[in-house]
Amino acid sequence: MDDSIGPRIEAAAEVIAGADALLIATGAGMGVDSGLPDFRGDRGFWKAYPPFERLGISFVDMANPAWFSRDPELAWGFYGHRLNLYRSTTPHSGFEILRRWAEGLAHGCFVFTSNVDGHFQKADFDEERLIECHGSLGHLQCTTPCHSEIWSAAELEVTVDEDSFHATSLLPECPRCNALARPNVLMFGDWHWVPHRTADQERRFDAWLAEVAGSRLVIVELGAGGAVPTVRMTSDRAASHLGGTLVRINPREPHVPHRHISLSLGALEALAAIDALINRSARPLQDGDRDRADPQGKEPGDGLCAFEGKRECGPGKRNRSGSYR
Numbered sequence: 001m002d003d004s005i006g007p008r009i010e011a012a013a014e015v016i017a018g019a020d021a022l023l024i025a026t027g028a029g030m031g032v033d034s035g036l037p038d039f040r041g042d043r044g045f046w047k048a049y050p051p052f053e054r055l056g057i058s059f060v061d062m063a064n065p066a067w068f069s070r071d072p073e074l075a076w077g078f079y080g081h082r083l084n085l086y087r088s089t090t091p092h093s094g095f096e097i098l099r100r101w102a103e104g105l106a107h108g109c110f111v112f113t114s115n116v117d118g119h120f121q122k123a124d125f126d127e128e129r130l131i132e133c134h135g136s137l138g139h140l141q142c143t144t145p146c147h148s149e150i151w152s153a154a155e156l157e158v159t160v161d162e163d164s165f166h167a168t169s170l171l172p173e174c175p176r177c178n179a180l181a182r183p184n185v186l187m188f189g190d191w192h193w194v195p196h197r198t199a200d201q202e203r204r205f206d207a208w209l210a211e212v213a214g215s216r217l218v219i220v221e222l223g224a225g226g227a228v229p230t231v232r233m234t235s236d237r238a239a240s241h242l243g244g245t246l247v248r249i250n251p252r253e254p255h256v257p258h259r260h261i262s263l264s265l266g267a268l269e270a271l272a273a274i275d276a277l278i279n280r281s282a283r284p285l286q287d288g289d290r291d292r293a294d295p296q297g298k299e300p301g302d303g304l305c306a307f308e309g310k311r312e313c314g315p316g317k318r319n320r321s322g323s324y325r
């Protein structure tokens, strides 16, 4: 840690301890401390999936729905392997720290994540307080799609030959038309993603944002890079439109707007450091704590400006150049 980071960790601890609403915004960097790959750049992807380097296929190439018709076993080899990895991986202790921070807050927390791993649900976060803006690998849809149904992948078992990365088990089918089924994950250049599950989450998110306007909102953003900026844009807009304080935790891209808090650390290291300070500050939070002055001298949101951010994902908001996975 550099010398200047200590005061910033203290500032983060103070503002979180004084919050009454917590927006948790996460990208791929959140999963790294659980042992998940973040696919950062071609090298990062190929390190996690060496067979694709031999084939000359990048992550962006692979996260494309065309593979489900071009080479269904390879498509399901890739997504099936990830599904198995997410299932067998335990979310790191930073998830529990976040859940504890949210307990007892007047407005609780809401999670906005671009991760498709289902790890917030696995870490016992409330399913009704979560938006998975790129969909979920734990859910399936028809590749055609012949209808808009989305169903759970809980029963699906995929066996993958790790030399060829082809699925060797029976591939899932649409229960209506028997076409191949695929994950309900928003891919690059994806015109067939069924969006209503994420749209429902988005409606609940908008309602929560309206509820927290005027409160002491803190946005804790973790491991969200600028390459696919949906998460960062959501954090920035919640901070600027709702008067929240942004705590951006990112080892490589920690830049924040003026008066917000930047921590160039990994997710778990930062959460543990902040949590240690919160715990050390002794007594449990009292009701009066909610009324004390904001540590940064910021005024809470005035309650007049509704959050108007237009997230680029979600129904009718996709970037038609196809910049999601």
Ligand SMILES: [Zn+2]
Pocket: 142, 143, 144, 145, 146, 147, 174, 175, 176, 177, 178, 179
């Ligand atoms: Zn179908």
